[in-house]
Amino acid sequence: MRGAPDVTRLPQRLSAHGVTEGAPIFMRIFKREFELELWMKRDGVFHRFATYSICRWSGTLGPKLQQGDHQAPEGFYSVDAAALNPNSRWFRSFNLGYPNAFDTANGRTGSLIMVHGGCASVGCFAMTNSQMAEIWQLVTAALAGGQKRFQVQVFPFRLTDERVKAYAGHPAMPFWQTLKTGHDLFEASHLPPKVHVCRGSYGFEPAGVYLAGDAPIENRCPGAPAKS
Secondary structure, eight states, X not given: XXXXXOGGGHHHHHHHHTOOTTSOEEEEEETTTTEEEEXXXXXXXXXXXXXXXXXXXXXXXSOOOSXXXXXXXXXXXXXXXXXXXXXOTTSSEEXXXXXXXXXXHTTOOOOOOXXXXXXXXXXXXXXXXXXXXXXHHHHHHHHHTXXXXXXXXXXXXXXXXXXXXXXXXXXXXXXXXXXXXXXXXHHHHSSOXXXXXXXXXXXXXXXXXXXXXXXXXXXXXXXXXXXX
């Protein structure tokens, strides 16, 4: 894949970034750019370690709404060890967790949306086997190292002010403006925000004690007790 990192030099790249295998991770996906970013925690914040080229995703810009629409989802997702599939038909995979609390609250349907190897997709994100092998190695090391879950933020494109303005008339723009709030919180702190769903809408709070980015995404309005 053009622009992909040299996956044959993982130890050297880890050393160059000052991070170690097993450190907490965080991911962002940008559909229009065909990019998956993997960030690793160092010195109390997350640093971008690698940008992988997505081989294929299906559908168009905009969220997944229902089973069978062939759309790749957009939003905020949380992945734990139970979501990993080492014996996937696509080499390795992890379940993104669609539908999450937001999707369910808004009547969105579908299931088994994966990040996986290979280069074919029906609603998933296909990364090629060589890239997925490295992603898998860092994901499993982080979870084995104590991170309870890692956050994956999926965006239609890089949510800069200029790009958002360029898509001002798109029917998904109200939803994208909500995603931009969470996007910008991470940009400002390099810590994944704590995400909740209140009355069918995303809400965001600073990371708080969840400095590893491992807060669950709950259907909970502010002021209600949070789960661990």
